[in-house]
Amino acid sequence: MPNVLIIQADQFRADCLGVAGNPDVRTPHLDRLAADGVRHREAYCPFPVCTPSRYSLLTGLHVRQHGGWTNRCTLAPGIDTFPRALRRAGYRTAAVGKMHFTPTYLDVGYDQLELAEQDGPGRYDDDYHRDLAAAGLAPVTDLIDQEREFRATAPSSYWDTFGTGRSNLPEEWHSTSWIGERARRVLAGWTETGDHLLHVSFVKPHHPFDPPAGWDDAYDPAALTPLPGWTDTIPAADRRHRREYFDYEPLDLPRLRQVMAHYYATITHLDHEVGRLLDLLRRRGLYDDTLIVFTADHGEYLGFHHLLLKDGPMYDPVVKVPLLVKLPGQRRRGEVSDALVSLIDVAPTVLATCALPPASPLPGTDLTDPAAGHDTVLAEDRRHGVAGMIRDRRHKLLWSDVAGDALFDLAADPYELTNVVDDPAHDDALRRLRAAAARWALHDATPPTYLDPAAPQRGAATAGDRAVRQELFAGAVERYRTDR
Known part of the structure; x- marks a missing residue:
């Protein structure tokens, strides 16, 4: 059976690919992947928040079917996933990067988990932050943006730039580099007999937009073109929506272009790591016969209607996602599809490619079929009401x-x-x-959110380890504030 490589980004706006016609961003490796497969121009997430969308990708179900409504939820027992189906069929299954599960190492079908989380308890449980702590490092720019206790006293420069800036970590310790390196280790262990599944999930380009030195100056802000949908002020209809992270009224074109420069830099850094993964498969002769999917859990406004990030109306930039599907055997190379598709279609596509039936009927469609698509696509959000x-x-x-x-x-x-x-x-x-x-x-x-912090896991950190890292990171943030 074919190998399967799922590559996932976080908060990746669908038109921020060179192959999608973006005039500025450089994504040569993802563009080459698109040329080897099918690029879906009308792909949507089922929920513009990390965990609910990720559970939909894994299960092939809408959020109201799997019950994972928030970033603090557990996939209920009895709900199947494509990793579980592949594991039952004899696949060796692994995941590297951001999964955003509760509990952190929730067993959804991956035998091997090497995690790099960003928010909540996962940051203090995972492999990435254990490695950082062991090296005496702390992700300060990320902590200030993501942890309420640190964000409450963030310096004025953080608010003036909407949280963008150079990471305090050297490139080799940035999450994008760490995830790419760990994923290459897994691919290096793939055998020629097939039957491997790897899910690589990058934290970026999720905010903060903090590329490391060597990448942070990859784009000249003054040379960047605002993307379609930018407005000089927030439209009246959008002012009724709660904006959690920043006050976007002061956003002007110079500051938007600076945000774009760092957002694009995190994407180009990610593209570089994707290229290293794909080149490794090519060198080992495994690329042609591997199913490769690249997508994201949700999008990013990036100036659309004068907004940033993802909190607000479900306009296309935040619910549309990139979706590239390279099929085994060089089938359908270079195709572009305008069919309406969704992340719920990834699971049935993986199962069909591996000749495995779903455990129960799924609402999605098999994207290996050129006629695949939906009459309508839908998304939900329950953060601020229905x-x-x-x-x-x-x-x-x-x-x-x-x-x-x-x-x-x-x-x-x-x-x-x-x-x-x-x-x-x-x-x-x-x-x-x-x-x-x-x-x-x-x-x-809304069906109730399922939450079980004691659900079966495939590894975990001890409470003592978590406390040590929390103390280390808090001290690093305080020193950073003092130095500035």
Whole structure:
């Protein structure tokens, strides 16, 4: 059976690939991967938050089916995943990087876990931060951005730059480099007989946008072009949405371009590590017959509607994701698909490629089929009340407890600026999308979040180890503040 390599990024805007037509970002290795497979231009996440989206990728289920509604949730026992299915079939399964599970080393089907987490208890449990602590290092720029206790007293420079800047870590200790190096170790152990699964999940380009020295000056901010959808102010309709991380009113073009420069630098650094992984497969003669999927858990506004990050309406830049699928045997090389697809389609695609049936029917579709796609794709959000998105080829419907309903005619209004929910000319589209949402019960009460901190794991840190790292990192942040 073929080998499987899943490469996942975090908060990667779909049009931030050279092959997608971005005028500035450099992604030569991902562009080459796209040329060897199928690039899906209309791929969407089912929930624009890390853990819920990741569980959907693993299970092939919508969030209301797997019950993982927050970043602190557990995949319930009895819900199958494609790693579990491959393990049952005799595959050697491994994951490297950010998984964002609760508990940290939750057993979802990976026999080997080497983790690099970013938020919550996982940071103090995982392999990456154990290595940092053993080397006397601390990820200070990341801690200030991600941990509330440190962020509350962040320096003014942090707020002025929206959290962007050079990482305090040298390149070899940056999470992107560490994840790439650990993943290459796993690939180096693959045998020629096949039956290997590796899931490589990078923390970046998730904020903070903190490339290491040697990458932080890869882009000249003044030379960058704001991406489509930038507005000089926050549109009135978006002001009703809560903005968790920053006040975006002061965002202007010079500061946006600086954010973009560091965001692009983290992407190009990531692309470099992806290239090293793919080159290793090529040198070992394993590339052609390996299923390779590159995607992300959600997108990034990056100036769209004067916003950054992901907290707000489910506009395309935050719910659309890159999706590249290279099939074994050099099939469908260089194809571009405009079919509506979703991260729930990854699991059935892996299973079909490995000739394994799903344990139960899945709502997704097998992307090895050139006719694969959906009439509509949907996403949900439960961070601030009930919110949802459903769209077809032309129209998108958003609903929210905070802001009400909005309908966009994407053919006439690709940047989602004009709400036509009350325009009789679009009544048919509104009825059609509302009916599709009703079939998924998207307006119904939210099933409860499943959480079990004592669920079976494939490794763990001791409480004493966690306490030592917390003390070490807190001291490093305090010294950083004092030095500045």
